[in-house]
Structure formats: structure tokens, C-alpha cells
Amino acid sequence: MARHSYFCPIRWSDMDVYGIVNNVSFLRYLEEARVDFVFRMAPTEGDAFFRDGSVVVGHTIRYRRQLVHRHEPVEIEMWVSDLQSATVTIDYAVKDGDTVYATASTTMAPFDYRAGRPRRLTDDETRFFEKYLEDTRAVG
Template sequence: MRHIYRCPLRWADMDAYGHVNNAVFLRYLEEARIDFLSPPDKQFKQGSVVARHEIDYKRQLVHRREPVDIELWITEIRAAAFTITYEVKDADQLYVRAATVVVPFDFETQRPRRITSEEREFLEEYRDDKADEAVAA
């Protein structure tokens, strides 16, 4: 299964060249990730931190009023980290492929923690190992 986030484009996202600034895509990925990990009835209530981002820019995204789709899924689950893979796209255009390594974190102790069984169960619903091969291409 995949999670879809409809990301609004803001006027301030545009750079001097008339397209969405590459640095803004990190914020778009963050918005999609928070939307995915923060439903009221879901896991990761203790929090998480980003350990790594990898972004491949495929095409310029020109500013417009319509939102852009961010499709995300899980490509790896380890004991204390997992990888979210994203595509920022429209129906006929791919703008960005990206991946983020996320580490569950206990803010009380200020330490990384292991993924709980409930969190693992949630992540497994969105796992798609075969899609990881397409992202690497």
C-alpha cells in the first residue's frame, strides 16, 4: 500500500527562475512524512528523527495553484530505523524521487529507540521492496 499526500504549493516556494526551489522539496517531504506518521490513532507518538535524506531531482516543478502529489511507501525496516521512499509527481510527470532514513526517538531520554511491534506492523502495511528497485534506477 502507498500513502498519498496532496502537497500545496506556496508562492514563497518559487525561486528567481520561476520554479519551486530545490531546497523546498525537503519541506515537502517533511510534510508528507508527518502526514503519514502522525494520524491520531497511529504509532510514533514518541517521535522520530531523520538520519539521512537522498533526493534525485528529475524535472523542474513550476509554481501553480494545484497541489502536487507525494506518494510514499516503506522500502526497508530494521530494528531501530526504517526507510521511506517518495515520488513527487503528477499523473504524467515525475519531479523528484527521494528516500529518508528515519530513526524512532525517545525525547525524554534523548536517545534513539527500537521500533515497537505496533510500529512495525503499521510500517509493514506500506512496505514495497520491489518499488525500491525502481527508485534506484
């Protein structure tokens, strides 16, 4: 199956007082990567999944190694680990080659903001996410 990679810059402000990337910054990295990934769903019409509405149901992050500030971006590799009719789980590996700094997982649900309630994935959304579906989990 396919995976998507996003190369995320590390900002000076991402560091904590100990000189390592703060744990909260990792959530921002994952968000940037996820938006880049999902925008590929409908690049000519904007992002269908976010345009029609979605919410984050939960995050899990396992920190493996310290990440320090540097000028080179860090790679965030993504794939889908679970796909249901009303949720999608995206797994991540924050890494440089074989060096993994964190593994993570985000579960999202499509949401109808006009009606104020969850909705089901559309057929187009399901087809998009199926291309990245793997039976492995990054967090465990």
C-alpha cells in the same frame, strides 16, 4: 502493498529567482507528506511514532524535472522501502500522474528524547510500516 498519497500545495514563496520550485522547498514538501503519512498510525491518540520520538537520519533527493508554481497541488506518493528494528526508510515520488518531478528517500529512527538515545521500533510501529513495505527504491 499499500502506498500513501499526499497532495501538497505549492506556495508562491517556494519559487526561486528562476520561477521554479526551489530545491529546499522539496524537503519541506517531503516533511509535510511524511507527517501526514505517519499520523495515520494512531489517529485517535496522536501520532505514536512522533509522540514517542523520532529523528531523521538522512535524506536523498533526485530532481527529475522542474516544478513550477501553479494553483493545483502536487502529489507525493510514499511507501516504505526498508524496515529494520531501529530504522524505517520512506521513499517518495513527487509527481503529477506519470510526470515525476523528484524521487526521494528519508531514513528515520525512533528516538527516546527523555533518555537521550535511540530506541527500537515498537511492535505497533513495525506493523504499521509493514503495510507499506515494498522492495523497490525510489532513489537510485
